[in-house]
Amino acid sequence: MAKELFIPAPLSVLSELRALAVEADFWLFTLMTLLRISLGAIGGVAAGVILGCLTFVSPAANAIFAPAVRVVRAAPVASFIILILLWVKTDFVPAVISGLMVAPIMWEGVMAGLGAADPQLLELARAYRMGRWRSVKFIYLPALRPHLASAVLSSLGLAWKSGVAAEVLCLPKRAVGAQLYYTKLYLDTPGLFAWTAVVITLSLIIECTARHLLKRGGDKK
Numbered sequence: 001m002a003k004e005l006f007i008p009a010p011l012s013v014l015s016e017l018r019a020l021a022v023e024a025d026f027w028l029f030t031l032m033t034l035l036r037i038s039l040g041a042i043g044g045v046a047a048g049v050i051l052g053c054l055t056f057v058s059p060a061a062n063a064i065f066a067p068a069v070r071v072v073r074a075a076p077v078a079s080f081i082i083l084i085l086l087w088v089k090t091d092f093v094p095a096v097i098s099g100l101m102v103a104p105i106m107w108e109g110v111m112a113g114l115g116a117a118d119p120q121l122l123e124l125a126r127a128y129r130m131g132r133w134r135s136v137k138f139i140y141l142p143a144l145r146p147h148l149a150s151a152v153l154s155s156l157g158l159a160w161k162s163g164v165a166a167e168v169l170c171l172p173k174r175a176v177g178a179q180l181y182y183t184k185l186y187l188d189t190p191g192l193f194a195w196t197a198v199v200i201t202l203s204l205i206i207e208c209t210a211r212h213l214l215k216r217g218g219d220k221k
Helices: 010-021 024-057 059-074 077-087 090-115 119-127 132-170 176-185 189-219
Strands: none
Touching (some): 010 189, 024 132, 024 176, 024 189, 077 132, 176 189
16 A cells, blocks of 8 residues: 555556546546636637737737737746636636637737748739738638648647646635645545546547547648
C-alpha cells in the first residue's frame, strides 16, 4: 500500500475509474467542467476573431490592442488565474481563463489568414469594383479558413488544460479540477491518476471531435 502512495497499480486506477463511472456526481462534475470551458473557449474564439478583424483593418486599433494581446499570451496562466480570482466569482474563473488563453491564438490566426489574401486577386476585385462583401466572401474567407481551423485546433487543448488548472486553483463547485485537488489533499493517488486519465481522455475526445467537424465543414466548401 505504501508504494501506491506514489505510483498506484494499474488495476487500482481501473478500479477507481469503474467506481467513478457509476456515480452520478462524476458525470455531473464532468458535464459542468465541459460546460464552463466550452463557454469560455467559444467566447475566446469570438473575441479573437472580432479583435483580429478589427486590428487588421485599423492601424490605430492594432497599435492599441496588439501589445495587450501579446502580453496575455506571454503571461503565465497561474498569474492570470490568481488575478481573475480577485475580480470574478469562483465558478466563472475557468471560463474566463479559457477564453483568455484562446483569444490571442485566434487573433494571430485571423491576422495571418487575412494577411495571406492574394494581393493580385484584391487588385482585380478593385479593378472590377467587386464590392467589399464579395471581396470578403470570395478572397478573404478562402485565405482565412485554413488559418482559422489551425488556430481553433491549437487553442482547444490550451483552453482545456488552462480551464482545468483554474479549477484546481479556485475550486469551483462540481468541477473535475476540484476533484483532482481533493485527491491530492487526501493522498488518494489512485483517484488522482483516475481523474487525470479522465482529463486526458476528454481532451482527446474534444480535439478529435473538433478536427472531424472542421474537416466536414471544409469538405462541404
